[in-house]
Amino acid sequence: MSQLLNEIQWGEPILQPITDLAWEAEVKRRAGRVGEIDRRVAPNKWLREACVALSCYRPSHISQRLFNIGSLVTAQENSCRYCYGANRAFMKILGYSESFISRIERDAHVAELDDKERAFIAFCRNLARSRPRPAREERDKLIRLGYSDLTVNEIAFVIACGCFYNRIGVLTACPPELGFERVANGFIGRLLGLVGPLVRAATTTRARPTPVLDVETLRNGAFGEVVVTLSGLPAATVMKVALDGAFAPTVLSRASKALMFAVVARALVCRHSEAAARKMLAQENFDASEVEAALATLDSARLPSSESRLLPWARATVHYQSFAIQEQTRALTAEIGDSAALEAIGIAALANAMVRLAMLLE
C-alpha cells in the first residue's frame, strides 16, 4: 500500500538553500512564489530552469481536476513528503474536500469518480511506481475508455513530470512547506476553498503559453526519440529544453550522465531509452562492450574517479524508501560535493522521468 503523508519518514535537508535574488524574482514572476525546492536547485542553471518550467506546466489536453489528482497520487507513490504535502494543500485551497482527497489517497474505488477517472488514477499509480512499468495494453485501455492519443501522451508526461519533481524533493530531502500546509488546512484554506473555481482560474492564467515545436526540431537533441512522442503538445518543448540543458557541458561528464540514463533504462527494462543512451555513449567513444560492462557491474573505469559512485546510486533512485535513499544521497554528497551532487540529483530525476515517459514508444 502506498504511504500516507504522515507515514513518510523524511530526513534532514541534504542541500542548503541558496539565495539568488535575480533568480528568485524570475521564479516569482513565472510561478507566483519561490518554493524551498527553487532555493535548493538555484546553483544549477539547467536544473533550476527545468524545475520552474515543469512546475509551471499547465496541461493543454487534460482537465485541471485530473491534473491535480494525478499530481497528488504521483507524489504519494513517490513518497515525496514535500510534493505530497504541497499538492494536498493546494487541492484544499482549490476547494477539494478533505474526505475526497482522503479517498483518493487511500482507495480510489470508493471516491466519487467515474470509470475513466479511476482508470486514470490506476495508470498514474502504475506508471509512477513502474513495478513493472505499464505496457502498451494499459495505454490502450485508456484509449478504449475515451481518452485521445494526445491526452494519454499528456497524462504520461504529467506523471513523468511528477516523478522528476518528486525525486528532486526526495533526493534533496527538501523540507516541507509547512506554512503553506497550515494555511491550506486552516480557516483561510477553507475560506479559499469556497471560492475554489476562482482560485483555479487565477492559477491557470498565470502561466505563459509554451510554444509547440515541430517534429524535426524535437527529434534533434538528447533523447529526441522519446521527446518526439509528445509532439503536438507544449510538453514536448519543456522536455526537450530540460534534456538538452542536462546534456550540455556542466559539472558532471557527459559520459556519466548518459550512463546514469542507461542504468535507469535498464532498471526499468526500457530498450528504447537504453538504445538512445548507448547512442550518446558511442559519441563519447564508448564501445558496446564497455557500455555492457558498465551496465552489468554499475561501474566503469572510463569515468572520472569522483563519478564512479554515481551508477549504483542512480539505480537506487528508481525504486526507493525515501529515508534510505536520502541517507545514500547524503553520503554521496559528502564524497562528491554539493555542486556535483545537485547535478547528479537532477540527472537521476530526469532519467527516471524520461524512461517512464518512454513507455509511449512501446
Place this chain on the structure above:
Amino acid sequence: MTTWNVVTLVVLTTLVAGVLILLRRARQLERVLAASNQKLEQLQRQFESFVPGDVVERLTDERGTYMAHRRQATMLFADLRGFTELCDRLDPTVTITILNGYFQRMSKAIVAHNGHLTELVGDGLLALFGAHEPNPWQGRDSVIAALAMRAALESYNTQLRSQNLPELKFGIGIHSGEVVCGVMGAGELSKFSVTGDAINVASRVEGLTRKHGVDVLITEEIRGALDSRFRLRPMPLAYVKGKVDAIQTYYVEGGG
C-alpha cells in the same frame, strides 16, 4: 387554521423529518464505510508483513488474482549451524529471542539490497532477488546482501557474547535460474513463493557450506554476474543430490 393548511403542515413536517432521518442514515453509513475502510487498510498493512506489498495489491484489486509467471530469479538460502543443539540447552524464551534478533538483522540486510525474505523455516530462511519484478542486478544484489548478512551476524555475535549468550554461525548458498513464481498452497494456507530446479540447487549449495567449511558459497551462474571487485575462491567440484554432474562453487571472501 383550515384543513388544507393542517394537511400541508403535516406533509411538510413529515418531509422534513424524512429528510433529517435520511441525512442521519447517510452520516451513519459514511461512518460505517470509513470504519470498514480503516479496518481493511489495517488488514492490508498487516498482510504486507507476510506477503510482498505488490502481491497484496494485486490480490486485493478488482481482479483479485495473482498471475503465476516464469522468471529468472536468484535464491539465497541461509541456515544456522548447530542451532538445534542450542535449542535443547537454552531456555525456550531465550532461544526465540536470539532467533528473532537474528531474523530481524538478516531481513534488514536482505531488504536493503533489493531482496525479499520469502520463507522462514525453523532457523533457516529463503530470500528471493528478482522474483517480483525484473532485476538485471539480482546476482550482484544477492552477494552484496550475503556480505551485509555476514557483517550483521558479526555485530550480533558481539552483542550475544557481551550477554554471555552463545554465538551464531550460518551457511549461505546462492544460485540463480528460471523459476515459476506465484501464490501457492491450499485456501487456508497460501503464500507467494517460487518453484523449480534452481531453488533445489540453491538449497544444496547451502548444504555444501558445511562440507567446504565456509559461510557464503555461490554457483557459476552467480559468479558470472560479479566483477573483479568481489574476491572469490573456487571450491573443489562437489556432487549434490538431484544433479548428475558435479557443481562448481565459489567461496565469497569479500568485496563489492
